[in-house]
Amino acid sequence: MRVSKCDPRLAKMLIEQYGGADGELSAALRYLNQRYSIPDKVIGLLTDIGTEEFAHLEMIATMVYKLTKDATPEQLREAGLGDHYVNHGYSLFYHDAAGNPWTAAYIASKGDPIADLYEDIAAEEKARATYQWIIDNTDDPDIKDSLRFLREREVIHSLRFREAVEILKEYQGSKKVF
Amino acid sequence: MTVDGNLPEWRPYVNYRSPFDPCSARVKWYDVPPEVTHPVQKSARKQYAPQEALRKGTLWPEYDSPYPPA
Numbered sequence: 001m002r003v004s005k006c007d008p009r010l011a012k013m014l015i016e017q018y019g020g021a022d023g024e025l026s027a028a029l030r031y032l033n034q035r036y037s038i039p040d041k042v043i044g045l046l047t048d049i050g051t052e053e054f055a056h057l058e059m060i061a062t063m064v065y066k067l068t069k070d071a072t073p074e075q076l077r078e079a080g081l082g083d084h085y086v087n088h089g090y091s092l093f094y095h096d097a098a099g100n101p102w103t104a105a106y107i108a109s110k111g112d113p114i115a116d117l118y119e120d121i122a123a124e125e126k127a128r129a130t131y132q133w134i135i136d137n138t139d140d141p142d143i144k145d146s147l148r149f150l151r152e153r154e155v156i157h158s159l160r161f162r163e164a165v166e167i168l169k170e171y172q173g174s175k176k177v178f
Numbered sequence: 179m180t181v182d183g184n185l186p187e188w189r190p191y192v193n194y195r196s197p198f199d200p201c202s203a204r205v206k207w208y209d210v211p212p213e214v215t216h217p218v219q220k221s222a223r224k225q226y227a228p229q230e231a232l233r234k235g236t237l238w239p240e241y242d243s244p245y246p247p248a
Contacts, residue, residue, distance in 0.1 A: 128211065132245055145233075148245055152235030155243050159213035166218055 001062040002142035008079035010138050011067035012097060017134070017150075018060045019094030019102040022126040026106040028053035030123065034109050034116050042117075042164040049157050056150055063143060064092055117165050124158035187211065188247045211243045 017023045031050035035043045068076065069090060076085045083099060094102035108119040131151035135144055188207045195203055224239050231237040 125211075128209075132209070135245055149233065149235040151245055152243060155211050155213050156236050156241060158211075159217065159219070159241060162213060162217035163219065 001059055001066065001146060003063060003066040004140050004142045006067065006071060006075075007138070007140060008068045008071045008076050008081055010134075010140070010143065011064045012080050012084075013134050013137055014060055014064050014067070015092075015095065016097035016130060017127070018057065018064060018092065020096035020130070021106040022123055022130055023096070023102075024053050024057035024060055024127075025094055025102060027123060027127065028057060029104075030107045030109070031120065033107060034120070037109075037111050038113050038116065039168060041167050042113075045160055045164050049160065052153070052157075056153065059146060059150065061092055063146065113168055114165065117161050117168070120161045121158050121165075124154045124161065128154040128158070185210070187215075187243065207247075209243070209245075209247075212241045216240065 019025060028050050031046040031053065035046035035050065038046060068081070071079070073082075073085055076082060084093070087093070096102075108116070108123070110116055110119070128151055131147050131154065135147050135151070138144060138147075188209055190205050190207050192203070192205055219238070219241075225231070225237050226234060226239060226242075234242055236242050
């Protein structure tokens, strides 16, 4: 992960994708939990995407860490991270940009395959939008590069969940390559 | 209405304005990304070269959605 400037203010926003409702932790746990009760045809998809989300979680963690590790307590305070510093020091924590701690209530699982997949599609679109709003808030070209990549992955995940819905509808006439 | 292959991915909209709105008017945009307009992949699509695909986050130009939009 490349980060070109010390910007703890951006770390405060990025943490949304670490411990927020539509963040990578929520996504990984949501999919890896749903896969037990989803029809066999789409278990592999949930395993695949859920695992990828953990890799994205590591990318976000690395960005947040690099943006804050050499900042002084004063710089953290100016970035709005004074409360975080008092509670967690330089460590990361699973909370959103507003400081709300991560909760399992973010993990949707209804046990109804169609309802769960639509939930997953919505989660991907929300994560895509979140990345847009974060990109709008930085001018660091390296961070922007990484965030654009992560946003595009949300696009592809949403696409694949939409296809999973089609598979469950058994509506696909011809053989498709996924 | 056909699948909107010809409409741009980003579409403008303007909110209602009252005579007393404090901020100046601004056009906003919303994204209708490619997975929404083409929710099922067709076979035999164009592919990016592996290195380019890794950078972009997708193998398929059809599903490449740059941000900010070009």
